[in-house]
Amino acid sequence: MTITVGIPACNKLIDSMPRYENPARYSIAVFGGAGALPILIPPMGEAQLGLLDRLDGLLVPGSPSNVHPSHYDGGDSATPDSHDTERDHTTLPLLRAAIARGMPVLAICRGIQELNVALGGTLHQKVHDLPGRRDHRGGLGTMEERYGPKHTIALTGKLAALLGAAEITVNSLHGQAIDRLAPGLVVEATAPDGTIEAVRVESAPGFAFGVQWHPEWRYADDPASVALFAAFGGACRNYAAGLRRVA
Numbered sequence: 001m002t003i004t005v006g007i008p009a010c011n012k013l014i015d016s017m018p019r020y021e022n023p024a025r026y027s028i029a030v031f032g033g034a035g036a037l038p039i040l041i042p043p044m045g046e047a048q049l050g051l052l053d054r055l056d057g058l059l060v061p062g063s064p065s066n067v068h069p070s071h072y073d074g075g076d077s078a079t080p081d082s083h084d085t086e087r088d089h090t091t092l093p094l095l096r097a098a099i100a101r102g103m104p105v106l107a108i109c110r111g112i113q114e115l116n117v118a119l120g121g122t123l124h125q126k127v128h129d130l131p132g133r134r135d136h137r138g139g140l141g142t143m144e145e146r147y148g149p150k151h152t153i154a155l156t157g158k159l160a161a162l163l164g165a166a167e168i169t170v171n172s173l174h175g176q177a178i179d180r181l182a183p184g185l186v187v188e189a190t191a192p193d194g195t196i197e198a199v200r201v202e203s204a205p206g207f208a209f210g211v212q213w214h215p216e217w218r219y220a221d222d223p224a225s226v227a228l229f230a231a232f233g234g235a236c237r238n239y240a241a242g243l244r245r246v247a
Contacts, residue, residue: 003236005036005057008094010065011043011086026061026108029216033229036236043086046093057207057236058098060091062109062214066176069125072117078125079175092118104207104235106228109174112199112210119201121182126175133193136212138173147171147217153197159188159209162231168224170197170213177212185210207235 007027009020020042027038036057041048052058065084069077071092077083091111095118098105107115113123128135138146150172160166178196181187188209189198201208215225 001237001240003036003056003233003240004039004054005030005034005059005232005236006039006041006051006055006094007059007061008041008048008087008091009043010063011084022061022063025216025219026059029219029225029229030059033216033219033226034233034236036233041090041094043084043090045086045089048090049093049097052094052097052101052103055103056240057104057106057232058094059232060095060105060107060111060114061216062111062173063087065110066125067110067113067117067123069123072122074122074125088114095119099201099204099208102205102239104232104239105201105204105209106207106232107210108216109212109214112212113174113176113178115199115201115210116178116182116185119182119184121178121185122180124177124179127177127195128175133195134191136172136174136177136191136195138171146173147214151191153189153191153213155189155198157186157188158200159198163224163227165224170215171217172212173214174212206239207232 009022012019030036030038066079066082068083091114127133149169152167152169184202185199186202187196188200191197197212199210215228219225
Protein backbone atom coordinates (compact mmCIF):
# COMPACT_ATOMS: atom_id res chain seq x y z
CA MET A 1 0.00 0.00 0.00
CA THR A 2 1.39 3.41 -0.99
CA ILE A 3 0.81 6.02 1.70
CA THR A 4 1.39 9.77 1.56
CA VAL A 5 2.37 12.26 4.26
CA GLY A 6 1.93 16.00 3.85
CA ILE A 7 4.72 18.30 5.05
CA PRO A 8 3.86 22.02 5.23
CA ALA A 9 6.58 24.18 3.71
CA CYS A 10 7.92 27.49 4.95
CA ASN A 11 7.85 30.78 3.08
CA LYS A 12 11.44 32.02 2.76
CA LEU A 13 13.03 34.93 0.93
CA ILE A 14 16.22 33.72 -0.76
CA ASP A 15 18.13 35.96 -3.20
CA SER A 16 15.16 38.36 -3.10
CA MET A 17 12.87 35.58 -4.34
CA PRO A 18 10.16 33.97 -2.19
CA ARG A 19 10.52 30.18 -1.99
CA TYR A 20 8.38 27.47 -0.44
CA GLU A 21 10.62 24.85 1.14
CA ASN A 22 11.95 23.02 4.18
CA PRO A 23 15.07 20.91 4.85
CA ALA A 24 15.27 17.66 2.92
CA ARG A 25 15.84 15.61 6.09
CA TYR A 26 12.11 15.67 6.92
CA SER A 27 11.16 14.11 3.59
CA ILE A 28 14.05 11.63 3.91
CA ALA A 29 12.82 10.51 7.33
CA VAL A 30 9.23 10.21 6.10
CA PHE A 31 10.31 8.18 3.08
CA GLY A 32 12.90 5.99 4.77
CA GLY A 33 11.60 5.85 8.33
CA ALA A 34 7.84 5.93 7.89
CA GLY A 35 7.75 4.24 4.49
CA ALA A 36 5.59 7.01 3.04
CA LEU A 37 5.77 9.34 0.07
CA PRO A 38 6.37 12.94 1.28
CA ILE A 39 4.20 15.66 -0.27
CA LEU A 40 5.25 19.28 0.34
CA ILE A 41 2.35 21.63 1.09
CA PRO A 42 2.90 25.25 -0.01
CA PRO A 43 1.98 27.78 2.71
CA MET A 44 -1.10 29.19 1.01
CA GLY A 45 -3.57 29.28 3.89
CA GLU A 46 -6.84 27.45 4.46
CA ALA A 47 -7.14 26.64 0.77
CA GLN A 48 -4.74 23.77 1.50
CA LEU A 49 -7.27 22.01 3.74
CA GLY A 50 -8.59 20.25 0.65
CA LEU A 51 -5.31 18.33 0.41
CA LEU A 52 -6.14 16.35 3.56
CA ASP A 53 -8.55 14.21 1.52
CA ARG A 54 -5.52 12.96 -0.43
CA LEU A 55 -3.15 12.38 2.53
CA ASP A 56 -2.68 9.59 5.06
CA GLY A 57 -0.69 11.60 7.58
CA LEU A 58 0.61 15.08 8.43
CA LEU A 59 4.15 15.91 9.57
CA VAL A 60 4.61 19.50 10.73
CA PRO A 61 8.35 20.26 10.63
CA GLY A 62 10.65 22.59 12.52
CA SER A 63 11.77 25.97 11.24
CA PRO A 64 13.94 28.92 12.31
CA SER A 65 10.73 31.00 12.38
CA ASN A 66 8.34 31.32 15.32
CA VAL A 67 4.55 31.29 15.58
CA HIS A 68 3.35 34.89 15.67
CA PRO A 69 2.14 35.71 19.21
CA SER A 70 -1.08 37.22 17.84
CA HIS A 71 -2.30 33.61 17.45
CA TYR A 72 -2.17 33.03 21.21
CA ASP A 73 -2.66 36.54 22.66
CA GLY A 74 1.06 36.65 23.48
CA GLY A 75 1.43 40.41 23.27
CA ASP A 76 4.31 42.03 21.43
CA SER A 77 6.69 39.77 19.56
CA ALA A 78 10.06 39.19 21.22
CA THR A 79 11.38 37.94 17.86
CA PRO A 80 9.88 40.36 15.31
CA ASP A 81 12.29 39.34 12.55
CA SER A 82 11.58 35.61 12.93
CA HIS A 83 8.02 35.06 11.76
CA ASP A 84 6.38 33.27 8.84
CA THR A 85 2.73 34.33 8.83
CA GLU A 86 2.00 32.42 5.62
CA ARG A 87 3.03 29.23 7.37
CA ASP A 88 0.99 30.15 10.48
CA HIS A 89 -2.13 30.62 8.37
CA THR A 90 -1.56 27.22 6.78
CA THR A 91 -0.35 24.94 9.58
CA LEU A 92 -2.73 26.01 12.32
CA PRO A 93 -5.92 25.18 10.39
CA LEU A 94 -4.28 22.05 8.92
CA LEU A 95 -3.49 20.75 12.39
CA ARG A 96 -7.00 21.38 13.69
CA ALA A 97 -8.58 19.72 10.66
CA ALA A 98 -6.21 16.72 10.66
CA ILE A 99 -6.87 16.06 14.33
CA ALA A 100 -10.62 16.43 13.85
CA ARG A 101 -10.63 13.69 11.21
CA GLY A 102 -8.34 11.37 13.21
CA MET A 103 -5.41 11.64 10.80
CA PRO A 104 -1.98 10.66 12.20
CA VAL A 105 0.07 13.73 13.11
CA LEU A 106 3.74 14.13 14.00
CA ALA A 107 4.70 17.71 14.93
CA ILE A 108 8.41 18.52 15.33
CA CYS A 109 10.05 21.52 17.08
CA ARG A 110 8.13 24.53 15.71
CA GLY A 111 5.49 21.95 14.94
CA ILE A 112 4.84 21.08 18.60
CA GLN A 113 4.50 24.79 19.30
CA GLU A 114 2.03 25.15 16.43
CA LEU A 115 0.10 22.13 17.72
CA ASN A 116 -0.19 23.73 21.16
CA VAL A 117 -1.26 27.09 19.73
CA ALA A 118 -3.72 25.52 17.27
CA LEU A 119 -5.54 23.85 20.17
CA GLY A 120 -5.60 26.90 22.44
CA GLY A 121 -2.29 26.90 24.32
CA THR A 122 0.41 29.57 24.67
CA LEU A 123 4.19 29.78 24.25
CA HIS A 124 7.23 31.11 26.05
CA GLN A 125 8.80 33.42 23.48
CA LYS A 126 12.30 33.14 24.97
CA VAL A 127 12.52 30.10 27.20
CA HIS A 128 16.23 30.73 27.86
CA ASP A 129 15.35 34.01 29.63
CA LEU A 130 13.19 32.23 32.22
CA PRO A 131 14.66 31.66 35.69
CA GLY A 132 15.88 28.09 36.12
CA ARG A 133 15.67 27.18 32.45
CA ARG A 134 18.63 26.16 30.32
CA ASP A 135 19.44 27.59 26.91
CA HIS A 136 17.77 25.14 24.54
CA ARG A 137 19.11 26.77 21.39
CA GLY A 138 21.56 24.85 19.24
CA GLY A 139 24.45 27.27 19.61
CA LEU A 140 27.33 27.77 17.23
CA GLY A 141 29.46 25.22 15.41
CA THR A 142 29.04 22.73 12.62
CA MET A 143 25.69 21.15 11.84
CA GLU A 144 26.89 17.98 13.57
CA GLU A 145 27.70 19.97 16.70
CA ARG A 146 24.46 21.96 16.65
CA TYR A 147 22.29 18.86 16.12
CA GLY A 148 24.30 16.65 18.46
CA PRO A 149 22.91 15.21 21.73
CA LYS A 150 22.31 17.93 24.33
CA HIS A 151 20.31 16.60 27.29
CA THR A 152 18.13 13.79 28.55
CA ILE A 153 14.34 13.85 28.71
CA ALA A 154 11.99 11.82 30.89
CA LEU A 155 9.31 9.95 28.94
CA THR A 156 5.89 8.94 30.23
CA GLY A 157 2.61 7.52 28.97
CA LYS A 158 2.11 6.22 25.46
CA LEU A 159 5.30 7.78 24.11
CA ALA A 160 7.41 5.90 26.66
CA ALA A 161 5.66 2.68 25.65
CA LEU A 162 6.09 3.43 21.96
CA LEU A 163 9.83 4.13 22.31
CA GLY A 164 10.41 1.42 24.90
CA ALA A 165 12.27 3.77 27.25
CA ALA A 166 11.70 5.98 30.28
CA GLU A 167 14.58 8.28 29.33
CA ILE A 168 16.40 9.18 26.13
CA THR A 169 18.99 11.77 25.10
CA VAL A 170 17.91 14.33 22.51
CA ASN A 171 19.22 17.29 20.55
CA SER A 172 17.94 20.79 21.28
CA LEU A 173 17.55 23.69 18.85
CA HIS A 174 14.66 25.86 20.00
CA GLY A 175 14.28 29.29 21.53
CA GLN A 176 10.55 28.98 22.25
CA ALA A 177 8.59 26.34 24.13
CA ILE A 178 5.14 25.50 25.44
CA ASP A 179 3.92 27.73 28.27
CA ARG A 180 0.23 26.99 28.99
CA LEU A 181 -0.66 23.55 27.73
CA ALA A 182 -3.61 23.48 25.34
CA PRO A 183 -6.80 21.74 26.42
CA GLY A 184 -6.78 18.17 25.17
CA LEU A 185 -3.00 17.78 25.15
CA VAL A 186 -1.16 15.46 27.56
CA VAL A 187 2.51 15.95 28.47
CA GLU A 188 4.52 12.87 27.49
CA ALA A 189 8.12 14.09 28.05
CA THR A 190 9.95 16.80 29.97
CA ALA A 191 13.53 18.10 30.13
CA PRO A 192 15.37 18.28 33.47
CA ASP A 193 14.56 22.02 33.71
CA GLY A 194 10.82 21.35 33.32
CA THR A 195 10.53 22.32 29.66
CA ILE A 196 7.81 20.31 27.90
CA GLU A 197 9.49 18.07 25.32
CA ALA A 198 6.58 16.00 24.00
CA VAL A 199 2.78 16.02 24.00
CA ARG A 200 -0.01 13.75 22.82
CA VAL A 201 -3.52 14.61 21.65
CA GLU A 202 -5.52 12.77 24.30
CA SER A 203 -8.67 12.22 22.21
CA ALA A 204 -6.86 11.09 19.06
CA PRO A 205 -7.91 7.61 17.89
CA GLY A 206 -4.38 6.95 16.67
CA PHE A 207 -0.96 8.58 16.46
CA ALA A 208 -0.94 12.31 17.30
CA PHE A 209 2.28 13.45 18.97
CA GLY A 210 4.37 16.58 19.12
CA VAL A 211 8.06 16.51 20.03
CA GLN A 212 10.31 19.47 20.77
CA TRP A 213 13.55 17.86 19.57
CA HIS A 214 14.55 16.85 16.04
CA PRO A 215 14.14 13.08 15.59
CA GLU A 216 14.48 13.46 11.81
CA TRP A 217 18.17 14.39 12.16
CA ARG A 218 20.10 11.22 11.23
CA TYR A 219 16.97 9.30 12.25
CA ALA A 220 18.33 5.93 11.13
CA ASP A 221 21.21 6.15 13.63
CA ASP A 222 18.98 6.61 16.68
CA PRO A 223 16.77 3.74 17.96
CA ALA A 224 14.20 6.12 19.45
CA SER A 225 13.86 8.01 16.17
CA VAL A 226 13.58 4.76 14.21
CA ALA A 227 10.78 3.63 16.54
CA LEU A 228 9.00 7.00 16.32
CA PHE A 229 8.94 7.15 12.52
CA ALA A 230 8.07 3.47 12.20
CA ALA A 231 5.08 3.99 14.50
CA PHE A 232 4.02 7.07 12.56
CA GLY A 233 4.22 5.14 9.29
CA GLY A 234 2.23 2.25 10.74
CA ALA A 235 -0.46 4.63 11.94
CA CYS A 236 -0.64 6.21 8.48
CA ARG A 237 -1.12 2.78 6.91
CA ASN A 238 -3.86 1.98 9.40
CA TYR A 239 -5.54 5.31 8.64
CA ALA A 240 -5.31 4.66 4.91
CA ALA A 241 -6.88 1.25 5.42
CA GLY A 242 -9.71 2.80 7.42
CA LEU A 243 -8.72 1.03 10.65
CA ARG A 244 -7.77 4.12 12.71
CA ARG A 245 -6.24 1.96 15.42
CA VAL A 246 -3.94 3.36 18.10
CA ALA A 247 -0.36 3.18 16.80
